[in-house]
Structures are given as C-alpha cells and as structure tokens.
Amino acid sequence: MFSLRLFSVIATAFAAVSALPTQNETLSLGGSCTIKEFSQVSSVISSCTNIVISGLSVPGGKTLDLKLKKGTTLTFEGKTVFGVAHWDGPLLQISGEKITVKGASGSVLDGQGAKYWDGKGDGGVKKPKFVRVKASGGSVLTGLHVLNCPRQCVSVNSCDHVTLSNWNVDVSAGDKNKLGHNTDGFDISSTSNLLIENSVVKNQDDCVAVNKAQHVTISKLQCSGGHGLSLSVGMSKTSAEANVVKDVHFVDCTVTNSDNGIHIKTHSDGAHGTIDNVSYKNIHLSGIAKFGVNIQQDYENGHSTGKPKNNIPITGLSITGVTGSMTGSNSKAVYILCASGGCSGWNWGVSISGAKKANSCTHQPSNVKC
Template sequence: MQGFFTYILIFSFVSPCQCIRLNFGTENAFYNVILFGARGDGRSDDSQAFANAWHSGCKAGGMSTLVIPAGRLFMVTKINFTGPCKAKMNIQLQGQIVAPPKVAWKAGNYWISVEYVNGLTIDGNGKGGFDGDGSTWWECRNCYRPRMLFFHACNGLTVRNLRISNSPASHVAINMCNGATLSHIFIHSPSNSPNTDGFDISYSSNILIQDSNIKSGDDCIAVNGGSIFINATRVICGPGHGISVGSLGRNGVRETVSNVHVLNCTFIRTSNGARIKTIPGGSGYAKQITFDQIILENVMNPIIIDQEYSLTRATNVQVSFVTYRGFRGTSASDVAINLVCGGKTSSTCRNAHGTARNTIPYVPCLLK
C-alpha cells in the first residue's frame, strides 16, 4: 500500500583536429587515438592504440589531451591508463567505447582502470560514453564479473558529461582518491542487472557526485569503508537500491565512514532510499551522516538502518549522529521508517536513540 509521509528525523547513536599538435611548455598537445592506429569500427581491438596514445601524452611536458573522436565506436578489450604523468592529462571522450562480450573478455578485475594520475579531467561533452556489454554477463550469477571503470589513487580528479551503461558489475569504482568531482554522469543499467552499483566509493575523501542520473540494479551510490567527506547533491536515483552507507564490517573487519552528506536527491521506485547497513561480526563506525531535502516516489524502504544486514548476529559497528531532514513523498510499503540497530526490538526500532518531530507515520519506539 502506498502512503504519504513527511518528516524531520534526527538520530544520535552510540572534436579537436585529427592531427597530433606537439606544443611544448604550458600549451596543450592533442593525441588523437586514430593517429595511433585506432580504427573505431566497433569490431577491431583498439586497446593498443589507446595505450600508445596515452603513453605518448603522459610522458610529455605541459598539458596533454587524449582525443577519442566523435562518430566512432571503439572496441577495447582492456585498458590501463597509468601514471604518474609528466603532463597534466585530459581525456576528451566524444565517441563511444564498447567492451567485448563475455567470451572475449581478458582476465582482470576491471575493464578500464586509471591509476596514480593526479589532476586528470575526463569530459564526455554530453555525448561520449562507455557501454560494458553487461547483458552477456548477467545470467552467470556465480561468475566473477569485472567492474567497468576503476579510479585508484587519482587526486584532483574531474569527470563530467559522460554516459555509462550496462556494466557487468559496478559502473564506477573510486578507491584511495582525494578530491574528486563527478558531475552530469548518466548511468543506465536494467533494474534486474545484478550488483551493478552506480558508484562504489572506498578509502577516499572529499568526493562530490552531483547533477547526475543513476539507473541500476543495485545501489546508486555505495559509500564503503575508509571514506570521509563524501557528498551527493542533486542526484536522481531509480531504479536501484538507493544511496547506501555500507555494507560495513564484512568478514569481521573494522571499517569506518564519516561525514557523508546527501542533499537534494530524488529516489524514484527504488527498493531503498536512505540506507545505512552494517554486517554482524564486524567493527568500526558510521557517523556524522546527513540525508537532507529528499524527494521520494513510491520507495519501498524510504529510511532504513539495518545493523543485521545478511545475518542475525550482533554487530559492533556503531552508528551515531545520523540526521534525516526534509523528506517528502510516497512510500511503497506500510513501514516507511525501519530502524534495526541491535538489541531488543520495539515496533520497528531497536535500541535507537533520538527524536522525531512532525512525522507521518509517527515513530513511538525511539528512546530519549
């Protein structure tokens, strides 16, 4: 049954030219993958041409721009853009990059990885993008499916105006990065595609995702262990599993997340809205987390804290200083607010401390 609710809830818990312009110094040099042998016919493997163009630009001085021109379909089997680079690197992705089907996959955890490159800018100009051909993977639920884009140890990263679709697993993974802005990203995979998170963030700081639209078969954004100062603003999520902090504490490890701010986001027919999830047996904390000014349209679990995620044993991951403010919209279930925080259960809350004002439905089970 669909119900309408509004509330404020606060918790406190313990195309450049085809040429290569070699302009030295502070000017920009362009490295067009076509001139390094890429065919752009959607069938030939252009991986080596991409690698050669990147290597040439990376080792140059000044500023280098890797150009992937419009009107072409570039099939690549695997790419690793590696630094550190002497040049400040840019990528102009005006064409389309497509993955091979599963039968032609080359071993590895990621399809396209960018590692140890500081100050990188990737701009899709609103037309360029990636397609991971995930439909050839999704039926094999027990297969290890590679992630699509992986950014590791890239500080001062800017990614904008990209279309990313049909990843075998998560679409964009951000690991050990400090200072990244990802804006105007359109991610699209079917709602039944398994584990196709939009963004997975881990061990990173000062990450901003803004003005983006995410349709996936899993979390639109997952904020995982080791992350601090993570912001999501003006993100439309749905279908998918919402925006999640966690899972934290998997395999009994200690994991921490703090200073997460989700602002002016919209959830449309998602299985969850604002979610925090911890794994029994682990330790650590999730704290200073705010979900603010959220619009909901037919969301199954608009607000959910689940400290018994996957199992039913107690958790040592502490959740504290959590704020839900300015939610409005509709719930697809009778339980719009579900708080499972360990200990004995009263109504839908367990050992949950905080205050609730002007809520529909009322939350009588919070402890002062």
C-alpha cells in the first residue's frame, strides 16, 4: 500500500514538472521576451522569436542591433528614444531572414534630430544615420514611425525579398530655419526584390534614392518637402557591377512641396554602370520649386558640372502619366542633360504646368519632345 502511494505521489510530481514550460517556452510566453532595458537586448534576441520592445531608451553612441533569429516577430510599443552622441551610427539596425517587424499603434522611433541639426547635414557636427535594414527571405517590416532623423533616415542595404509597408518617416520639424539637411527618406543599395508601399516621407532630401538595385517596386509613396523620387548611380568606383540599377518601378506616387519631382543623376567620375528598365508611372506633382523631371549625366564630387559623360547609359526609361504643377520662380518642368550616345529607348508622357522657364534638353532620345 505504501509503495503504491509513493508511486502515485512521484508520478503526480513528475507530471507537474513535465507540464512546466521550458526556458525558451517561458521566454516566448511573456515578460522575459519584452525588452524595456538596453541591457536585455542581447539575451532576449538570442533566446526569443516573439519579441516586444516597449518604451526603450537607447544610450547615445550605441546601436540597437537587432540580429533576429529566422522567423522572429518583433513589435515596437510606445516610444523608443535614441540618446544623443556625435558618431556615424546607425542608431538602429535590423537584420534577419523571414522576420516580421511591426510598429504597434502609436509607437515611435525617435532619433532626436533637433539636437543635431545645424543646417549642414553631412557636414557640421557629426550626426548618426538612423535605421539600417539588412533582411531577406520574405521579411516584412510594417507600421514603423521614424521620427526626426539626425541625417539619412532608412538605409535599405543588402536586402533580398523584403517588403516595407506603411512606414511614416517624418523629419518635417527639420524645415524650421532650414536646419534639417541630408535627411534622405529611403536609400537603397545592393538590394534585390524589394517592395516599398503605402508609406509617407516628409524630409529635406531625396524621398527615395536608388543607388544600386534590381527588381524594386515603390508604390503609393507620398513625398513632401524634399528632393523627390531619385536615382543616384555611379558613386562606387570599384566596378561596373557596383553601379547597376535595373527593373526599378515607381507607381502611383505623389510628390508635393519639393525641389524636384523626379531626379535621375549619374556620376561621371565613377566606374561604368547601367540604368535599364526603370519606370515612373502615374506620378502626381504639386508645389515643385526647381525641376519637375530632372535627368542629368554630369555629376562629379557631388555636384553638377554641365559636362555630361556616357559612362552610365540610361536605356529603357519610361516616364508616363506624370502630371502636376510648378511654383518656383526659376522652375523648369523638364531638364535633360544627356551625353552623346548616353540615353536611348525611352517612353515619354509628361504634362507639367506652371513652370516659369522653358524646358531644356540635350541629346535626349528623338521621341522625347522637349
């Protein structure tokens, strides 16, 4: 009788212990997978695949480096504030395969840009870049509110099969006294199979700048205050492969109160490269101060020289359904500066009103009526 009772007690205790969650299961069930202190970051991201970052303060001079396990879901809640320090950054880096990163309703990533801005952007006091995304495998990053970038906001670098959806990149506070500068919305480099959709950028530089990329779609993006929908190709001098933009498409976007609507520039001091099969379709412009469509092959050392080169030919370019209005006192609807033999095979449909100066075109394809 005694042995049977003892066996029953042992069996009951064993069953209770077996029913307890393992360490990883405990982490995945609740509090231990919520990051509220910077010191928790490393242990949580190495242990959990369902993570919440809630009301976090990141020390100045430190990167919130989220190297997520495959398949992880991470949610930002409340305000994540990045401390001030004069360094290169990035303040936040997100990487992983098949990851999902979400911003909960009301959440904010605050870069405290006003504490850096001096009107000199990349010059002046040293300012960190804000967000770097290096993801792959069908990753989705959605609903993130990026506020007051010190300088470049979101670098999409070395990504493959990634979607960025419903982002709000807001640097509009940098308009005050023209202190915000070099606050690019999305910079895209060394990336393939990318979709950016249903997002808003308010800034003082390129809304989007594509440097090196293939198979990219940018859809329903609302840009204001900056330099428009841009390609900037040829900055790398290492090889032709470093300067290829191919199969990139802007669709159903708006650009308001900006210097440029569409801006394509190639760097004549860089290596050779190509721009091929790029399209802008159904783009609406309003309040454009300088150029509605600006295409030039004459950039050297970050400046236009007026002397175009054909080291990076622009072929298969389609700009159709581009409409809108200009407001600047020196505005031009269309400015094209191609080198001889540098531009070919374009499809053209542009109707922009209100420019104060006549269009100016050099060596454009014969079907492009300037």
